Amino acid sequence: METFDYLVRGAEHRAKDAILSINHANELLFKLLLKENNEYLIFSDIAKYMNAKKKMIEQNKNSVFDIAPGLQTVGFTEAIKRLELLCEINVPDSLKRSLMYLNKKRNEITHYEINMEQGEFDDLMNKLQKSYELTVEFFSRHVDELENLIDEARFEMTADDFFEPDVEAMADEAYIDYLEGAYEDLGEGKW
Numbered sequence: 032m033e034t035f036d037y038l039v040r041g042a043e044h045r046a047k048d049a050i051l052s053i054n055h056a057n058e059l060l061f062k063l064l065l066k067e068n069n070e071y072l073i074f075s076d077i078a079k080y081m082n083a084k085k086k087m088i089e090q091n092k093n094s095v096f097d098i099a100p101g102l103q104t105v106g107f108t109e110a111i112k113r114l115e116l117l118c119e120i121n122v123p124d125s126l127k128r129s130l131m132y133l134n135k136k137r138n139e140i141t142h143y144e145i146n147m148e149q150g151e152f153d154d155l156m157n158k159l160q161k162s163y164e165l166t167v168e169f170f171s172r173h174v175d176e177l178e179n180l181i182d183e184a185r186f187e188m189t190a191d192d193f194f195e196p197d198v199e200a201m202a203d204e205a206y207i208d209y210l211e212g213a214y215e216d217l218g219e220g221k222w
Contacts, residue, residue, distance in 0.1 A: 043152075046152070046156065047140050050133055050136050050137055051137060051141075053133060053159065054137045056166070057166055058106065058107040060166070060170050061107050061110035061111060062105070062110055063174065064118070064120060064173055065110055065113055065114060065118065068117070068118040071084075072105075072117060072118070073104045075103040075105055082099075083095040083102060086098045107134070120173070122169065123169060126166065129162040130166075132162075136155065
């Protein structure tokens with residue numbers, strides 16, 4: 032989202048990814064809050080969950096999904112209802128409205144397409160940013176260190192990144208060394 036204003040091409044693709052990611056992240060975070068209250072709350076059919084849980088215990092498995100991989104979990108709308116009614120966690124109306132709007136856009140992207148004029152796209156980007164801010168504000172009250180986790184997730188490092196030298200930085204350092212040597216050769220002193 033931070034790059035939208037600087038992109039000449041590709042903003043639509045990034046907007047699509049941001050909408051899908053924020054929508055999915057909210058669903059997972061709502062489920063996390065439900066699970067922290069009681070795991071069964073994340074499952075659509077609690078009877079099927081209980082059956083799978085019983086078999087999981089009997090068979091000494093680690094997860095109900097080892098027993099019943101087809102168990103369905105609730106979507107974010109149902110998760111919000113359960114949080115509010117069963118866990119007594121109030122979800123602000125502004126966040127719910129924002130997420131409903133994004134969910135509508137997610138559905139349009141996933142199941143069809145979106146055609147927008149520039150003004151509509153700019154409005155979508157503003158709403159997307161606001162939704163992100165409301166999400167972080169709400170879940171930061173319920174998930175320890177959420178903002179730090181988000182910051183850390185932005186800077187992922189692959190094994191290649193870790194083990195391969197930063198050639199660009201090495202080239203920059205070599206150029207600086209060259210300039211310093213040239214400066215010294217002119218009798219201007221040591222850097």
